[in-house]
Amino acid sequence: MTDIITIQNNVLTILEKVKMQLRTNPHFDSVKTKSNQNDLVTNRDIQIEKEIVAYLNEKFPNAKIISEEGFGNHPLDLSGLVFFVDPIDGTMNFVKSHDQFASMIGVYNNGQPLFGAILDVIQDQIYYGGPSIGAFVNNQKIPILADPPxxxxxxxxxxxxxxxxxxxxxxxxxxxxxxxxxxxxxxxxxxxxxxxxxxxxxxxxxxxxxxxxxxxxxxxxxxxxxxxxxxxxxxxxxxxxxxxxxxxxxxxxxxxx
Amino acid sequence: MTDIITIQNNVLTILEKVKMQLRTNPHFDSVKTKSNQNDLVTNRDIQIEKEIVAYLNEKFPNAKIISEEGFGNHPLDLSGLVFFVDPIDGTMNFVKSHDQFASMIGVYNNGQPLFGAILDVIQDQIYYGGPSIGAFVNNQKIPILADPPxxxxxxxxxxxxxxxxxxxxxxxxxxxxxxxxxxxxxxxxxxxxxxxxxxxxxxxxxxxxxxxxxxxxxxxxxxxxxxxxxxxxxxxxxxxxxxxxxxxxxxxxxxxx
The missing domain is CATH 3.40.190.80 (D-Maltodextrin-Binding Protein; domain 2)
Known part of the structure; x- marks a missing residue:
């Protein structure tokens, strides 16, 4: 198994690139519907997913990729290293309100969570971590949560x-x-x-x-x-x-x- | 009637003070319920409303004030200059999520809207304007809206x-x-x-x-x-x-x- 530091560095590197792209140019040229009128995909979802998938394929050639827009490799099981990719989560918000959307990459090993990262593009915040390393926002450690009713x-x-x-x-x-x-x-x-x-x-x-x-x-x-x-x-x-x-x-x- | 420039300057001045207070110290010491378990008021709602009301009473001694926490003067009609004050709108968010709350002042003359200002404390944005002067966010003019279906x-x-x-x-x-x-x-x-x-x-x-x-x-x-x-x-x-x-x-x- 690839070590978690390598995974973290690569996931944060590609999400940093996504952030720069989406903050420099927050626009889209085309938008289509998928399963229903409010299930949208823009050219940016597709472009960003392709870039993330290409990057991960290069850095982790043996890993599987499950991704929202379908440019991953559609594995039938979760054995080994699996990346879950959502290039723009909240595409309707991306299209209509230009805020409250995220790019996400989750990394699992034999079905168990290893690492995750969520990029809040507009607020310029990256949340990341995993069960063995803790949770962070912009490099600051997030404390264990309270357990309120x-x-x-x-x-x-x-x-x-x-x-x-x-x-x-x-x-x-x-x-x-x-x-x-x-x-x-x-x-x-x-x-x-x-x-x-x-x-x-x-x-x-x-x-x-x-x-x-x-x-x-x-x-x-x-x-x-x-x-x-x-x-x-x-x-x-x-x-x-x-x-x-x-x-x-x-x-x-x-x-x- | 007091001119709109004087109203705008004073409303923005007091909301700027509120912003500095809430950004410097975003905490509250006590919270109580009002009409139901999810209708909250904190000591900060009350403190801020009292400050806004005192400021407006000093600057506009003949105006009426209608305010959420009841420190205004409970007018029975809308004749003359009326200030509507909501010191912390979204108190539940202020208490639970520390974001997505606002301070608002609306100014009406004989029941007609004259001027309004909404302070988004956490995003550090002030929206203001009125029918005769246009709409602004942080001094930038907001264009007329589209009319989508x-x-x-x-x-x-x-x-x-x-x-x-x-x-x-x-x-x-x-x-x-x-x-x-x-x-x-x-x-x-x-x-x-x-x-x-x-x-x-x-x-x-x-x-x-x-x-x-x-x-x-x-x-x-x-x-x-x-x-x-x-x-x-x-x-x-x-x-x-x-x-x-x-x-x-x-x-x-x-x-x-």
């Missing part, structure tokens, strides 16, 4: 879930300090890492989760599927992410409705 | 409304580019002013609306009650705020459900 924390429930299973999530939101919806998994993860929110429920693709979970595990953030099974990093699923107490209380509320 | 814009619907009248607002959200919930009216108004979102529906107190509407009117943002009546700036009511096309299409969707 549900009624003391802000939470995010994805709009999709909120609308499809309203009674359940309505009750959950009512037991919390309030609901926030930002439109980017990466940005929500940065808020979890800093203790601004403590719970996040949504339907996630592997590249939505990989980086944030790898960093978050170092400071008390965990995740399971909504029916409390281990997450499968090959497929899309309903996941609850958060600190221990808020997560347990949320699962209690949801299971009772 | 509902399906091309991000919208905010307050969580309260979303939960109490789900079918109606579910349909509205589905016709838009997506829902965002940030937890501060002031911050949502700054996003409307920059064309990051184009529609905002919620139950508002006068101090939630006063500043944003005064600035917004200069660049194409208007508001009515949800049943298309003029807003009464003395009471709390359901309001739709936005640009013309998105607002009209939203009202069509809501009225049909």
């Amino acid at each position: 549900l009624n003391e924390v802000l939470i995010t429930v994805s709009n999709h879930l909120l609308q499809s299973e309203m009674p359940k999530y309505q009750k959950l939101v009512a037991k919390s300090s309030g609901l926030r919806i930002l439109g980017s998994a990466g940005i929500v993860f940065t808020r979890l890492l800093l203790g601004k929110e403590y719970l996040y429920i949504g339907k996630f693709k592997p590249w939505d989760l990989a980086a944030g979970l790898a960093i978050g595990q170092a400071i008390g953030i965990n995740a399971t599927t909504i029916d409390e099974k281990p997450i499968n990093m090959i497929k899309s699923q309903l996941v609850i992410v958060g600190t221990r107490c808020a997560t347990q209380q949320a699962l209690d509320v949801i299971s009772r409705v | 509902l399906n091309e814009v991000l919208i905010t619907v307050s969580n309260h409304l979303l939960q109490s009248e789900m079918p109606k607002y579910q349909k509205l959200v589905a016709k838009s580019s997506g829902l965002r919930i940030l937890g501060s009216a002031g911050i949502v108004f700054t996003r409307l002013l920059l064309g990051k979102e184009y529609l905002y529906i919620g139950k508002f107190k006068p101090w939630d609306l006063a500043a944003g509407l005064a600035i917004g009117q200069a660049i194409g943002i208007n508001a009515t009650t949800i049943d298309e009546k003029p807003i009464n700036m003395i009471k709390s009511q359901l309001v739709i705020v936005g640009t013309r096309c998105a607002t009209q299409q939203a009202l069509d969707v809501i009225s049909r459900v």
